[in-house]
Amino acid sequence: MRERIQTEKAPAAIGPYSQAIKTKDLIFVSGQIPLNPETGEIPEAFSDQVDLVINNLRRILEAAGSSLDLVVKTTVFLKDMNRFQEFNDIYARYFGETMPARAAVEVSRLPKDVEVEIEAIAQVK
Template sequence: MSKKYFSAPGAQGPYSLAVKAGDYLYISGQIGHTDADGRPLASVESQTKRCLEKMADLLKTAGASFDDVVKTTVFLKNQEDFTKMNGVYTIFFSGAKPARSTVIAGMVFPEIMVEIEAVAYLPEA
């Protein structure tokens, strides 16, 4: 089975942003507490959008799209934010919806409201 690792300049922590192993692409949890310029994002909607924009970039780099995603896990800091997060999530997953788990959990940094990880299916040619 072939493996390919994806990382980005300035990535923090001892992990890959994504790993393609065989037919699957595993995307590490994406957080979006700051915009592309490093400014803080204060709403769960803006953080969810940023998480999924970052995920879209990783999918594109691997030759995939949201249509290839088969499973996501959403970690939410506050249960009250579920409906708001879901509103943004459905914009990005407009076609067939992947399997999903949503977990209410503490976050690594207090300003983080949402983190999303994914698995995509990309059959090798």
């Protein structure tokens, strides 16, 4: 079983990929950038970008019947690793005590020149 997840509550894919794919046990959410799904705008402040990315992830997970609480792994792409602690402070507010496994890497450039992108794998409820 492989189901494509699509919601208008998160940004549409800006390339040839799905927002997420749901299998029997897991949901694989494509990398999300801080793109406002209603306006297409990108916030300037780093903290606002991180909040929007995580909220976009949350909306896709909810459309798939899951939640941030069921995320088991994330991969974080940062334009500037000097913002790692600031990122961690924001990220920690969303995932509670049992943090998902995670990788975080600095990259030279992200789509639309944003500061952060996150992809996630979550359990199905």
